[in-house]
Each structure stands twice: as structure tokens, then as C-alpha cells.
Amino acid sequence: MNPFSLQAMAVEKTYESFCDLYPRPYDPNTVDPYTKCRIILMNGTEFEAAKFTHQMHRHVTDHQLRAQLAKSRRTEQQQQKKLANLKPICEQILDHTISYEQLAVDLTAHLAKRVSTPRLKAALDFALLEDFDHLFRYADLMDMDEGRHAETLVGGYTEIMPGRPTIAEHRFPTDGIPVPLEKEAPLFDKIAASIITAAEQQTMNYYMNVTGFYGNDLGRRLYQEIAMIEEQHVTQYGALMEATATWLECLLMHEYVECYLYWSCAQTETDPYIRSIWERGFEQEVAHLHAAARLLEQYEGKHYLQVIPNPEFPAPLTLTSNIPYVRDVLCSVQLTYKDKNPAPVQTLPKDDPFFQYQQTVHRDTESVASHQVIEKHIRQNGQDYRFETAPHPVCELQDRRNDNTRIGRDPQIKGYTGMAER
Numbered sequence: 001m002n003p004f005s006l007q008a009m010a011v012e013k014t015y016e017s018f019c020d021l022y023p024r025p026y027d028p029n030t031v032d033p034y035t036k037c038r039i040i041l042m043n044g045t046e047f048e049a050a051k052f053t054h055q056m057h058r059h060v061t062d063h064q065l066r067a068q069l070a071k072s073r074r075t076e077q078q079q080q081k082k083l084a085n086l087k088p089i090c091e092q093i094l095d096h097t098i099s100y101e102q103l104a105v106d107l108t109a110h111l112a113k114r115v116s117t118p119r120l121k122a123a124l125d126f127a128l129l130e131d132f133d134h135l136f137r138y139a140d141l142m143d144m145d146e147g148r149h150a151e152t153l154v155g156g157y158t159e160i161m162p163g164r165p166t167i168a169e170h171r172f173p174t175d176g177i178p179v180p181l182e183k184e185a186p187l188f189d190k191i192a193a194s195i196i197t198a199a200e201q202q203t204m205n206y207y208m209n210v211t212g213f214y215g216n217d218l219g220r221r222l223y224q225e226i227a228m229i230e231e232q233h234v235t236q237y238g239a240l241m242e243a244t245a246t247w248l249e250c251l252l253m254h255e256y257v258e259c260y261l262y263w264s265c266a267q268t269e270t271d272p273y274i275r276s277i278w279e280r281g282f283e284q285e286v287a288h289l290h291a292a293a294r295l296l297e298q299y300e301g302k303h304y305l306q307v308i309p310n311p312e313f314p315a316p317l318t319l320t321s322n323i324p325y326v327r328d329v330l331c332s333v334q335l336t337y338k339d340k341n342p343a344p345v346q347t348l349p350k351d352d353p354f355f356q357y358q359q360t361v362h363r364d365t366e367s368v369a370s371h372q373v374i375e376k377h378i379r380q381n382g383q384d385y386r387f388e389t390a391p392h393p394v395c396e397l398q399d400r401r402n403d404n405t406r407i408g409r410d411p412q413i414k415g416y417t418g419m420a421e422r
Contacts, residue, residue, distance in 0.1 A: 001313040003259045004304060008290035009283065011068075014075040021081050023277065025088035028095065033155040034319040035274055037103035038265045039086050040096075042281070044202025045195075045261055046080035049073075052254055056247050068295060069251075072288045079281055086274070093210050094142045098153045100203050101138060104131035105158055107199055109322035109329075111192040114314075119178050119341070120189055120240055124196065125329045126342050127233050132326060133163030134226050136386070137370050140377045141219055143385040151387035157321040160387040162397045164333050166370035168345075168408030169229045170361050172353035176236045176337035180243040188314045190242060194257045195317070197237040204230035218376070221369035236337070248296045249307045255289040256308055264316035327393045334408055346411045358409060365405050374403035 026035060053073045057066050087096065108131065112124035139150035139160045150160055181189060207227035214220045245253065262282035269275040293304040304311070335342040336354060348354055362368050366375075374384050383400035392398045396407050406413055 001263060002311050003256070003263075003286050003289055003313070004293065004311050006286050008287045011071045011075065011287050011291050014284040014287050016078055016082075021078055022085050023082055024273065025086055026271070026274065028088055028091050032270050033099065033102060033153065033157060034106075035269065035271050036099040037106065037319050038269065038278075039083055039274070040100055040103050040202065041107065041195075041199055042261060042265060042278075043080060043083040044198045045258055046076050046083060047202055047205065048198035049076040049254055049258060050080065052250070056251065060247065062299070065295065065299060068291065072255075072291060075284055075288065079284065082277065086277075092146075093214060094138060094146065095153060096206075097138050097210075098135065098142065098150045100206060101131055101135035102154045102158045103199065103319070104128075104203060105135060105326065106319050106322050107317075108196065109325050110318060110320070111196055112329075113322075113325060115189045115192050116186055117181060117189045120181065120193060122342055123178055123236055123240060124192075125332060126335060126337065127200075127236065128326065128329055129163040129333055130166070130169050130229055130233070131163075132330075133166050133169075133370075134229070136160055136162050136384075137166055137222060137226070137373050139387075140385045141222060141373050144373070144377045144380060145216070145219065149385070149387070154387070156387070157323075159323055159326065159389060160385070161392050162404065163330065164335075164408045165403070165405055166226060166229065167362065167365065167368050167405050168336070169232070170358060171232065171337055172357040173235075175339060175354060176232055177239045178236065178340050179239075181240055183242060183244060185242065187308065187310060190253065191257055191260060191314070193237060193240045193242075194253065195261065197234060197241060200230055200233040200237055204234050218369060218372060222373055225369045245307075246300060248292070248300055249302075252289070252292045252296055252304060252307050255285060255292045256311070258285040259289050260313050261317065263313060264318070267316040268318050323389060330393050330397075333394055333397070334413070336408065345408060346413070348411065350411075368405075371403055371405055378403070 050073055053069045053076070057069050060066060105128065108124050108128040112121050112128065115121050115124065135158070142148050142150055154160065181193060204227060207223050207230055211220055211223035211227060214223055259282060262278050262285055266275055266278040266282060269278055296302050296304060296307070334344050334346070336345045336348070337343065338348060365371055377384050378401055384403065386400065396404055
């Protein structure tokens with residue numbers, strides 16, 4: 001599929017009525033978990049599209065160009081409103097949160113398996129273990145506060161157990177800023193960096209907003225803590241995006257990625273009604289893509305092939321279970337980030353900013369919300385809540401009666417001590 005070869009409608013034809021923008025929500029009792037994940041993914045994609053063109057609008061002076069951005073942005077805003085209202089009224093904050101973290105785990109794993117740039121794969125694998133741990137913390141909060149098991153929400157596709165402990169994820173701000181992708185980087189790697197940045201940004205935004213709406217102090221503090229890690233992820237992934245592209249080259253790539261994602265969703269969606277929304281979104285984004293190509297040629301004298309030399313879509317992005325892959329990546333749970341690259345925490349000097357920052361944000365272990373959630377669950381139920389297909393592959397994280405707060409942050413643990421037998 002080459003979206004540039006398609007006949008595109010005029011951008012003005014992409015607008016919809018408010019009736020169209022208030023679709024029938026999915027049924028939370030029957031919806032496929034990955035349908036929910038796709039909705040969250042595309043909601044975040046539209047947030048990114050609107051925010052990007054707002055920033056571009058503020059940094060260019062040509063009135064005609066600003067007007068063209070406003071025309072496309074209006075559709076992006078409409079698309080976001082439609083996607084947001086696919087969420088049913090009865091769905092609670094934690095339900096939606098579990099889907100956010102399932103998306104983070106399985107989207108990241110899917111991208112990591114497909115990219116070819118080593119530092120991009122390393123960044124994906126690194127953050128994968130942190131989102132995996134967030135899913136575990138929120139699932140325990142749900143079981144404790146509402147008596148519901150998150151495994152029913154993830155459909156058994158994604159395991160729920162500890163990853164790199166959230167307490168170990170808080171790093172000094174300058175650690176975790178990798179080198180950007182080069183202009184010559186493979187197309188899918190550029191797509192992947194764009195997709196994961198938008199997805200993590202959406203998660204960050206959601207947690208930043210709902211932290212004050214949760215119904216008890218411990219839950220509010222857990223959202224507050226994890227929102228800080230999501231900001232680190234956005235910084236990490238955003239740093240990988242190609243940094244030398246012009247505003248209009250970035251606009252073209254944004255529109256191309258949106259086309260690819262809507263096309264992928266339409267190819268993989270199991271709900272016919274939701275699939276029709278993806279198909280409509282694809283048609284709208286093709287219009288935006290062609291408009292961006294015209295702007296690139298008009299203002300910079302560049303053909304779209306100079307930015308995207310091989311515009312045939314890669315294979316569709318597919319959300320599926322990644323249990324074996326995640327279990328393999330868990331062997332790197334002891335890593336932290338040092339400057340631009342992941343590094344074992346044991347290799348850091350005693351005065352490293354990582355340890356100083358840890359001491360600043362964690363007055364003591366027992367005061368940390370992500371730890372308190374698990375400890376409280378253990379006190380009430382005798383063990384933490386998990387959904388495992390086999391014993392945890394990391395020996396240090398197998399004990400369900402003790403929340404390990406040392407792995408990944410304590411250099412006294414002399415390296416990774418091995419995988420459990422499967």
C-alpha cells in the first residue's frame with residue numbers, strides 16, 4: 001500500500017457533524033482487549049498530531065501555511081473527539097488504566113521485535129519492563145480497592161507480574177536521552193520512534209490529568225508517581241526521533257505515520273463497527289498526507305520521495321500477545337540508564353546522580369506509593385496479585401509475599417542471578 005498513489009479528497013471534505021463525532025461506545029463486557037488498545041493508540045496519535053501542528057503554527061510566519069495547518073488540524077481534533085467517545089460512560093479510571101498499560105507492553109514489544117537500530121531496540125526493551133511493572137501495580141490496586149482481577153481485562157494476552165520495580169525507575173533527568181535516529185535510518189525505525197513517543201505521551205497526559213480524580217490517597221499517589229516515569233519515557237523516546245528534519249518534513253512524516261496506523265488498525269480490527277471508523281480515519285489522513293506533500297513542494301521545493309524514498313507501507317502494526325518475548329527481556333531487569341545508554345546499576349559510581357536523585361525523591365522505601373500498594377495487598381491477602389502463565393522468570397521476583405525494592409536500584413545486588421527454570 002502506497003498512500004501517495006491513492007486519490008485523495010480535499011481536506012475541506014474531511015469534516016464531520018457532531019452526530020458523527022459521538023459514536024456508539026464499545027461494550028466493556030464483550031470488547032476485545034486489543035480493540036481498546038487500538039482506540040487508546042489512535043487517540044494518542046491524534047493528540048500528537050494536534051499538538052505538533054499547534055507548535056509548528058507558532059513557529060512559522062507565512063499566513064497561508066498557518067491557514068493550511070489550521071484546516072488539517074480541525075479534522076485531527078474531530079478525530080480525537082470521536083475516538084475519546086468510544087470509551088463507555090461506565091468504564092472506570094482503573095479499567096482504562098489497565099488498557100493503557102497493556103497497550104504499552106504489547107505495542108513496545110511488537111516494535112522492539114521489528115526495529116533494526118540497536119539503540120532504538122535497547123530503549124524499547126528498557127522501557128517495556130517499566131510499563132510491565134506499572135501494569136502489575138495498578139492491577140494490585142484494582143484487586144485491593146474494587147475486588148476485581150485485571151486478567152479479565154487483558155484477556156489473558158498479557159501477564160501481570162513485577163518488572164523493573166517502579167521505585168527503581170526514578171532516574172536523574174539527564175540519564176535516558178539517547179542519540180537521535182539518522183536521516184538514513186530505516187523507515188520502520190522512524191515510524192516506530194514516532195508511534196511510541198505519541199503513545200507514551202498519551203499515557204503521560206492521562207495520568208497527569210487523572211491523578212487528582214482517584215478516590216483515595218494511595219491511588220492518587222500511585223498515579224502521581226507513575227506519571228513521572230511516563231514523562232521519562234516521553235523524553236527517552238522523543239530523543240530518538242530524527243532531529244534534523246525541517247518542520248514540513250516532520251509534518252509529512254506525521255501524516256504518513258497516521259495513515260499507516262489507521263491502515264494497520266483497519267487491517268487487524270475484529271469489530272466491524274470500529275473497523276469502519278479506522279477506514280474513515282485512513283481516508284481523512286490520506287487527504288492530510290497529500291496536502292502536506294504539496295506544502296513541502298511549495299515551500300521547500302522538495303518532493304515527498306526525498307523524505308520518504310520508499311513509501312510502500314511496512315507490514316501492518318499488529319497487537320498480539322508477547323508473553324515469551326517479555327519473559328526473555330526480563331533478564332535485563334537490573335539495568336538503569338546512564339547518559340545515552342542502558343547500563344547495569346552495579347557499574348555506577350557511588351556518587352552517581354542516580355543514587356542522589358533516588359535519595360531525594362524517596363525519603364524512605366516505605367513511603368513510596370508503588371511499594372505501599374503491593375505491601376498493603378500482601379498484608380490484606382497474604383500475597384500480591386498476579387496473572388502468570390508460569391513462575392516468574394527472574395528468581396528475585398518470584399516471592400509473592402515480599403515486594404522486592406532493591407533489584408534495579410541497589411548496587412549491592414551483584415548482578416543478575418539467573419532465570420528460573422521454565
